[in-house]
Amino acid sequence: VLAGLYNPGDGHIDPYSLTMALAAGARKYGAQLNYPVQVTNLKSRSDGTWDVETPLGIIRAKRIVNAAGFWARDIGKMIGLQHPLIPVHHQYVVTSTIPEVKALKTELPVIRDLEGSYYLRQERDGLLFGPYESEEKMKLQDSWVTNGVPPGFGKELFESDLDRIMEHIEAAMEMVPVLKKADIVNTIAGPITYSPDILPMVGPHQGVRNYWVAIGFGYGIIHAGGIGKYLSDWILEGEPPFDLIELDPNRYGKWTTREYTAAKARESYGFNNIVGYPKEERFAGRPTERTSGLYDLLKSECSMGFHAGWEQPHWFYKPGDETGYKPSFRRTNWFDPVGREYKQVMEKVGVIDLSPFGKFKVKGSDSVKLLDHLFANVVPKVGSTNISHMLTPRGKVYAELTVSQLYPGEFMLITGSGSELHDLRWIEEEVMRGGYKVEIENVTDEMGVLGVAGPYARQILQKLTREDLSDADETVNLVCVTGELGWELYHRKEDSVALYSAIMEAGQKEGIDNFGTYALNALRLEKGFRAWGAEMNCDTNPLEAGLEYFVKLNK
The missing domain is CATH 3.30.1360.120 (Probable tRNA modification gtpase trme; domain 1)
Known part of the structure; x- marks a missing residue:
């Protein structure tokens, strides 16, 4: 061992106990929990509300939050969405009592061995360790993607396969020699849900009114408290409390096929413990x-x-x-x-x-009125172009677009590739909220x-x-x-x-x-041109970002 990083605040928690505690807290503050109740269908209503169909009747809801774990894809299918999610077989091993562990006065810190590609922690008087196999050896539950989760599946587990993780077991034994004498008392193999890039999808979904997601959590319940607070603040305040563009569900689109999702999930799982580099590229599923x-x-x-x-x-x-x-x-x-x-x-x-570049055409009798409402800058004249910013209710920079009025009342809006559906969702929401008579066409x-x-x-x-x-x-x-x-x-x-x-x-x-884009980025930085996602985002206001020229305070 050459070096290590120690986090004194690190630890672990029992998922079942935490879930029950959160449920008790929710009930205390007025939440109604119905369990077990299967959702059989979702129907959107013209006023933006939802009918949630269950065997016990229909529940009318202002909004839907899909937090259904490995059922999330099935829920999405009910409303025509193909969430890019796939279950991965993940195994961990629990040992019997180890005398050296039992004799410790304080609990061992959680160990993550990047070279051996496993984590290890104390479990009572023994040890628990779980590996991340290479993309060639890891196993996907492909059938759930095509056929859905088997009816009735809940607390069941998959069949374990120690041979698949043996090289990682041996690496753990070398790093922690007491494992060599320990007996394995349990091997757990269960589903964890992966998105293509291993990051969860959190927030409102483009193209569907009042449909939110909190899905694809490859690292499980550790995210529960933070994500719950983040989503509830966003729903109540009308804007994200801070920027989490990396988790935007709208970073994916129709191009995210089942084949792509499977290839990227394999790669992301296999690369779980590799060292990341600046400007990193990963090649599975491309082009x-x-x-x-x-x-x-x-x-x-x-x-x-x-x-x-x-x-x-x-x-x-x-x-x-x-x-x-x-x-x-x-x-x-x-x-x-x-x-x-x-x-x-x-x-x-x-x-x-x-x-x-993301490209939207906007036209209609209310197009000028809509864009004047959306952007902090003035609406450009016919044949002219300007840089404009969409601001949140608290005045944070939600998006930056180039706006051109091609013909009277007909506009072209341009945004960055990573912001395409992120920005379109905000525009569509404002159109519905304000009842603007416009047509929006995504021509990206x-x-x-x-x-x-x-x-x-x-x-x-x-x-x-x-x-x-x-x-x-x-x-x-x-x-x-x-x-x-x-x-x-x-x-x-x-x-x-x-x-x-x-x-x-x-x-x-x-x-x-x-x-190419590397030179482009150097050129824009030298010129002092700011870019959304780099020099500005939902954590900055336009004055902090130096955007005074583009913000008309007298509108």
Whole structure:
């Protein structure tokens, strides 16, 4: 052992006792608990309330919170949702009394051995330890995904399989030698529910009114108190008490298929105890159906990154570069190429695939009224674009979007790839609450986006259009994420290759070249452009984030 981290506040708790304590507390404050009662169907009503059908009758509810554990996927299916969840077989082993453990004056701390991939703690006078097998050896309960949880399944367990975890048992014995003499008295194999990235899904769900989730808790009851408080505060106050975008259920979408969920769950379970690196990429289940029109053309020329299901170039290869994904805590193979791409945009001109941007069309008789209500900035005039922010009731920055009025009353809203359904849900909720007469169309998957930026951007694009680009003013720079002179070209996804080829051909004389999102991020930071999720989120107000220019206090 070279080093370890000790947490004096670490410990463990009996899940059954905690559950009973929480139930008693809930009853004390007026909650009505019905158990056991099976939910047989859910029906949404036109006023946003729900009918919850049970064998004992119908319960009318203002909102639904799906906290159904490994039944959560079945509940989602009742209303047409395919929650990306899959049960994993997890085993732990309990030993008989160990004299050396019994003789201890204080309880052992919980041990997590990352190399051996197991946890270990004291259980009465013996020890309990549980491993996380590799993705090749671990076992999924696939049948529950396709056929649902077997009727009546509750406290039952799976059949144990010590052979599957033997290498981890041996690692634990090496680290804690008293295990070698201990007898195994119990092996427990039960279901834990995994999401693709192992993180739970917590909050309201896009596309369904008053439907909330608290599902996919791969680490179990340890999250119960915090998540319960977080959700109740959000429901009562109308906004999240603090930012937890990593747990947003809307980070997943239609691209999250059963095959993808299974592949990622295997990977996440097998990687449970690995060391994580900055800018980490994981490759199971990729690519999804979300590929831009340029993916096949560019995939061999660059290192791709994963953005909300999309594949997007992080950086591009040149002869002599060390290619591929090489994670490190120090400067790695992408450092010099990204500097090269940065210089390319600053001194010449670069092209970047920005197709993963979230894209919404909004139109209707109340479209201007809606956007004036939604955003802290003014509504742009026809043919104009601005940066606008949606603020929570307490004045926190919920989202940042680019707003363009294409025609009178018809708008295009652009947001980051990771915020697509997060932002759409908030907009849809405000539409319902205010009764606005608008149509909202999510065109994210249908439209491609190419960014062209750098000192020569104007003269290259001028070769491809009859429109006079010479009168482009500072507004153009504001919406170019690099902070340099540039344009974002929105087009049909199927036209991406033709458009890209035309731009690259037109820019040969000016030395045009590709650049990726790593260089883009460096460029925007140097320019002082803030990004939602990095320099601002639901924990910051617009003044703290330096957004005074975009917030009109006299609206």
